[in-house]
Structures are given as C-alpha cells and as structure tokens.
Amino acid sequence: MGLAITFQLSITPGMRLTFVADRDISCAQKAAEVYGKPVHVTTDCIAALEDEKIRCDVLVEATNSIVDAYDYCMAAIARKAHCVLMNAEVDLALGFLLRAAAEKNGVVVTSDAGDQHGVLSRLIEEIQMWGFGIVQAGNMKGFLDRHRTLSVSNEIAKSLRLSPTQCLAYTDGSKLNIEMAIIANEYGLKPEVPGMHGPRADKVEDVLELFDFPSGAQGSVDYILGAKQHGGGVYVVAHCESELQHWYLNYYKVTNRHPYYLFLGPIISVTWKHRAPLRWRLFTEKQFAR
Numbered sequence: 001m002g003l004a005i006t007f008q009l010s011i012t013p014g015m016r017l018t019f020v021a022d023r024d025i026s027c028a029q030k031a032a033e034v035y036g037k038p039v040h041v042t043t044d045c046i047a048a049l050e051d052e053k054i055r056c057d058v059l060v061e062a063t064n065s066i067v068d069a070y071d072y073c074m075a076a077i078a079r080k081a082h083c084v085l086m087n088a089e090v091d092l093a094l095g096f097l098l099r100a101a102a103e104k105n106g107v108v109v110t111s112d113a114g115d116q117h118g119v120l121s122r123l124i125e126e127i128q129m130w131g132f133g134i135v136q137a138g139n140m141k142g143f144l145d146r147h148r149t150l151s152v153s154n155e156i157a158k159s160l161r162l163s164p165t166q167c168l169a170y171t172d173g174s175k176l177n178i179e180m181a182i183i184a185n186e187y188g189l190k191p192e193v194p195g196m197h198g199p200r201a202d203k204v205e206d207v208l209e210l211f212d213f214p215s216g217a218q219g220s221v222d223y224i225l226g227a228k229q230h231g232g233g234v235y236v237v238a239h240c241e242s243e244l245q246h247w248y249l250n251y252y253k254v255t256n257r258h259p260y261y262l263f264l265g266p267i268i269s270v271t272w273k274h275r276a277p278l279r280w281r282l283f284t285e286k287q288f289a290r
Contacts (some may be wrong), residue, residue, distance in 0.1 A: 010035045061087050080107055124137060138221070139179060180223065
C-alpha cells in the first residue's frame with residue numbers, strides 16, 4: 001500500500017512526498033525510486049517526524065502494526081500534522097486515543113476510504129444525509145476459511161506479495177471482523193450474533209431476502225459470502241418510509257424491498273442500474289457549487 005501511495009503522489013497535482021520510512025531500508029528506497037523525485041529515506045519514522053527541517057502536513061500510516069503505528073501518529077499529531085490510517089488494527093485498538101489527541105491539537109485522524117471500513121463510513125454518512133436510517137452495514141467476502149493455517153497461506157501470500165500473516169488474516173475472517181468492529185463502534189451498530197451471520201449469496205441483491213430487518217430495531221453489521229460478481233465490496237441497507245423518495249429511488253432503479261433499499265460502495269464494479277444514484281449526487285454537487 002505504501003508503495004502505491006508513493007507512486008500516486010508522484011502524479012497527483014498539488015501533493016509532494018517529503019519522506020518515506022520503513023524499518024527495511026530497501027523497501028523505503030524502492031518507494032523513493034517509484035516516486036522518482038528527491039525524497040528523504042529513513043528507517044526511523046519518529047526521527048523524521050521530529051525533524052523540523054522535514055515538512056509534514058499529513059502522515060499516511062500504512063504499516064500493519066499497532067504500538068509502532070500509534071507512536072508514529074502521536075508524533076505526527078504533536079507537530080500538528082493530520083493522520084490518514086491505512087491500518088484498521090490501530091484504528092480499532094487505539095483510535096479513540098488518537099482522536100482525542102487530534103482534537104486537542106486541532107488536526108484530523110481518519111481511516112482511508114479505500115479499504116472496506118473507510119468506504120462503508122463514507123457511504124453510511126451520505127445515506128444518513130439523505131435522511132435514511134441505517135439498517136445494516138455489510139461487507140462482502142469472496143472466500144472464507146476460519147481454520148486456515150499459516151503454512152497453507154505461504155504460497156498464495158507469495159503470489160500476492162503479502163506476508164503469510166496478512167494473507168491468513170484476509171482468509172480466516174480476522175480482517176473482516178476488525179473492519180466491522182470499527183464500523184459497529186463508530187455508528188452504534190452491532191452484530192446480531194457473535195461473528196455475524198455471513199450467509200452465502202449468489203449476488204449482493206440477495207441481501208434483501210437473506211436477512212430479516214425488523215422495523216425500529218437497532219442497525220446491525222454483517223457480511224455475505226460468495227456474491228462473485230461483486231466480491232470484495234461493501235453494501236448498506238437503508239430504511240426509508242417516504243413515498244416521494246420511494247418513487248424517485250424506483251425511477252433510478254435502486255434495488256429495494258420497500259421500505260428497505262440497497263446501496264453499494266464505490267469499490268464494487270457497479271452495473272448501470274446502480275450508477276444512477278451516483279449521477280444524481282454529482283448533479284446536486286454541481287448545483288451547490290454554483
């Protein structure tokens with residue numbers, strides 16, 4: 001992830017990479033090569049953050065650590081730098097401490113909107129802005145093996161350029177549960193059963209039939225397994241009683257079982273009938289801009 005960020009920064013107008021840190025100096029140097037411009041390379045992130053000669057407006061924390069990541073973020077916050085977390089583990093375990101420190105220092109700590117929990121967060125808040133209630137925030141898994149071991153993960157980890165531990169976390173549900181715990185804590189949702197239900201689904205639209213959504217109940221977090229054409233994405237089921245909104249949502253072909261409506265996250269390869277709400281949103285933003 002860090003390597004991809006350095007490349008993106010090299011082609012994004014108005015942004016500049018000032019330093020890259022990795023405990024493996026060869027990884028940091030490779031990132032600097034990808035960036036293709038002069039940049040400070042180090043194995044000591046704390047020293048770089050404490051060096052006033054190195055400008056830092058935003059720290060992107062892209063390790064998979066918890067304690068070290070917390071220390072890096074606190075050092076960035078101390079120098080009034082914002083923090084973007086590509087690290088769900090530190091967000092879940094210590095995010096409340098980082099947020100308190102950030103508020104005290106007038107900066108922002110946030111998870112990125114590229115991973116499932118970040119995309120879900122943006123989708124939930126947009127749906128709430130429309131006046132809808134959140135019935136279920138959902139993740140989508142293409143494959144799950146709760147009994148997978150590290151030894152079995154070695155080969156596929158090599159092909160994906162991941163550590164076996166990372167690969168195992170993606171396969172056995174650890175990453176899934178961490179992400180959904182973050183969403184549950186932030187938005188007052190909860191799993192209906194320990195570990196969530198996680199029913200198999202041929203397509204994401206099946207969500208509206210697979211779950212029972214009692215009216216007025218607290219919203220939940222859950223996931224579906226399978227859904228091949230949409231694997232790896234997220235969804236939100238929202239509640240809307242308005243007959244006027246119902247007419248418009250039908251017009252835009254939003255999948256629904258009134259009063260429940262299904263919205264998909266942008267990391268999913270969407271079909272035409274799910275693009276319409278996005279087109280509507282872009283239109284209204286243009287109107288606001290005027």
